[in-house]
Structures are given as C-alpha cells and as structure tokens.
Amino acid sequence: MPSTPVLMNERSLPRDVEHALRALANGSVDDLTSLPGSDILGCVKRRRLTLAVNPPDGDLPRIVTLTNWNGKRCRMRNVVRRSQAVQTFEFASAKMRDMLQCEYFHEFRYVQTLDVDWRVISIVEQPLLLLFWHNGRVHGYTPDFEIELRSIEVGRPERIVRDVKGSDWNRADEAAKIVVFPAIRSAFEKLGINFDVVTADEIVKEPHWSNVDKLLDYRFDRVAYGARFEAARMLLHGRSSRIGVLAAALDRDAVMAMIAAGDLRVDLAAGPLCDDSEIAWQGAL
Numbered sequence: 001m002p003s004t005p006v007l008m009n010e011r012s013l014p015r016d017v018e019h020a021l022r023a024l025a026n027g028s029v030d031d032l033t034s035l036p037g038s039d040i041l042g043c044v045k046r047r048r049l050t051l052a053v054n055p056p057d058g059d060l061p062r063i064v065t066l067t068n069w070n071g072k073r074c075r076m077r078n079v080v081r082r083s084q085a086v087q088t089f090e091f092a093s094a095k096m097r098d099m100l101q102c103e104y105f106h107e108f109r110y111v112q113t114l115d116v117d118w119r120v121i122s123i124v125e126q127p128l129l130l131l132f133w134h135n136g137r138v139h140g141y142t143p144d145f146e147i148e149l150r151s152i153e154v155g156r157p158e159r160i161v162r163d164v165k166g167s168d169w170n171r172a173d174e175a176a177k178i179v180v181f182p183a184i185r186s187a188f189e190k191l192g193i194n195f196d197v198v199t200a201d202e203i204v205k206e207p208h209w210s211n212v213d214k215l216l217d218y219r220f221d222r223v224a225y226g227a228r229f230e231a232a233r234m235l236l237h238g239r240s241s242r243i244g245v246l247a248a249a250l251d252r253d254a255v256m257a258m259i260a261a262g263d264l265r266v267d268l269a270a271g272p273l274c275d276d277s278e279i280a281w282q283g284a285l
Helices: 015-025 038-046 105-115 171-177 181-190 208-218 222-236 243-249 252-260
Strands: 047-049 062-064 066-068 089-093 098-102 120-125 129-134 137-141 145-149 158-165 194-199 240-242 278-281
Touching: 089 105, 098 105, 098 120, 105 120, 105 145, 105 158, 105 208, 129 181, 181 194, 208 252, 222 240, 222 243, 222 252, 222 278, 240 243, 243 252
Parallel strands: 158 194
Antiparallel strands: 047 066, 062 129, 089 098, 120 145, 129 137, 145 158, 240 278
C-alpha cells in the first residue's frame, strides 16, 4: 500500500483546505507554517489541522478535522449544487446560533428535527474528512452531519456521525448505491465512531414530523420566558408531568418554547403533542 494518500473528490474541499491537505499528504512540507504564499499563510492564521494527514503505511483509517481561530469546527467540504435542478438550503439554527448549510431538501428537514430535539447538544455539517484504505488506495469521505447527543444512560455526551439519504436509499443495497460505502462503515467502526444513515421517509414519519413542525414556531422564544423557565425547573425537578398541567401553572406558549429549546423532555414519536403528553425536565432520570 502506498504511504502517500491520494485524496478523492478534492475539488469539493475549500481551496485553502485542499492545498494544505495535499501539501501534507504528498510530503512536500512537514508543517503548515512552511507553506509559501500569502493565501496559505492566511489559511494558517485562520485554521489549524487537528490531525496530521501524512500517515505511515497502514495507519488508516484516520479522521481529519479543521477548527478556526476561536475553536469552532469548519466544514471539510463546500456545500454545492449537484445540478441546476437542485437548490441548496440554509437553516437558522436556534440551537447552534448559526446558519447551517444543506445540499438537499431532505437534509434541510433533518436539521429542523435536530434543532427541536432535546437530546441534541450540537450539530456540525460536513464535519470531518475520513481517510481510509479501499482496493489498494486511500479514499476520502465527508459525511453530512456530526451530532452530539445527551445520553442519560451513559452519563456523558454521545457522538454520532450521520448521512442523510433520499427516499430511494435501500439499506440492503448499500454497495450498489455507493461502491465504497461498506468500507466507509467499517472504517468508522474501527475508529469507535457511531455511524448510521437516516432516510427522507424516516425524517417525515408521523406523528414525529407534525410535532417538529409545530415546535419550529417556538424555537427562538425561550429567552422571553426566563422566569417561567426557573418555575418549570422547580416544579418538574425529579419528576414528570403533563403538558396541560404545566401549561395551566405557567403558560402554554412558554411550555412549547421550553420543549423546542430542549429544556423539557418529550417523546415526539409517541403521539401528537397535546395536554396529555408526558414531559420531564431534560436532566431528570
């Protein structure tokens, strides 16, 4: 196996990232700071490689990520239009306080579901570059999202890397859809990273999607209910309740805003949100 990775799909990477990765990969430099040119020096000041890309023989799979000067994760490839008939989308995430970019409408809808999911702590689009061996050469692959989830059972956040596919995706026929997909799944497993695929049909499954659609209107209202937030925390500490009960004690809009913000825990797939829907403080056991 060659020791010099040949990155696939490098044209989809931002230009400064591509240049830096390829310079490290082909061994022409040992350190980003030795790269000539003002554009590359500017890249060094703005971003840093968190993992080297010039591995010894067999030292794969490996994850490469980039962060900017204040520690925020950078996208590892550009979000691009796949054809003239396909639009790209931006979503204003209340959870991330940022605009998230999506290549397809089903990705846009999936980000909407994440933004009102009490388990989700953070969302990063195009989060990393996976380098892995397949058929005697090094391939590069960037998944759609990396999600950090609350995990009450484990007691620490859980990291999941996820791809979002259209309705025609067939789990039993992954190899036919993407030739190297089984190798991608295997590489993530070797690294101990949870990786899975969600389809467009799963995203809009009812009653979950109708509940998400209802909560989207309340995502930015959380700050307006600060006093009621503290009251809800005291009322629900260590026990569960119902939406109707808490709404009668506080305010229905405030309760919906706290559900949308993830302060209150509710099962959106259990049934349509109503007065009888069970809720709990998100930290409650």
